[in-house]
Amino acid sequence: MCVKSCPRNDTADIECVNTNSTPDCNKFKAPFRYDSTLIFKKACLPSLKDLSPQLQEKYQAIVGSLGIDNIGQGIQDIMESWEIYLIALFTTFIVTLIYLFMVKQCAGVIVWLSIFVGIGGLIGGGFYLNDY
Numbered sequence: 001m002c003v004k005s006c007p008r009n010d011t012a013d014i015e016c017v018n019t020n021s022t023p024d025c026n027k028f029k030a031p032f033r034y035d036s037t038l039i040f041k042k043a044c045l046p047s048l049k050d051l052s053p054q055l056q057e058k059y060q061a062i063v064g065s066l067g068i069d070n071i072g073q074g075i076q077d078i079m080e081s082w083e084i085y086l087i088a089l090f091t092t093f094i095v096t097l098i099y100l101f102m103v104k105q106c107a108g109v110i111v112w113l114s115i116f117v118g119i120g121g122l123i124g125g126g127f128y129l130n131d132y
Helices: 053-066 068-080 082-131
Strands: 036-039 043-046
Touching: 068 082
Parallel strands: none
Antiparallel strands: 036 043
């Protein structure tokens, strides 16, 4: 079900979008409702500290087997630092343009240098193999 905010306890009213299968979100009481936390600004997961030890063990097994904790942390980090990624993107774009301009200006030098180094390497390799 889609809720406006994650439920904090069993008595708090829930604002949700009513569907055919869930016409009233507030009809669910314990044990179906529990304290939860928002992850990825999209989903509510149970608060581990409020679950019974048996449910904590099952919760950890499910989260661990799916890798939700690692994936979730990565997604959360990206969502929180989107400005840094945007700055890096623009910086990379500018540096790439400068590099392409420099290559265009120095293309002749780079080509001739590559030719001379290649020929020199072949001659040096020939002398090395001749003495070997």
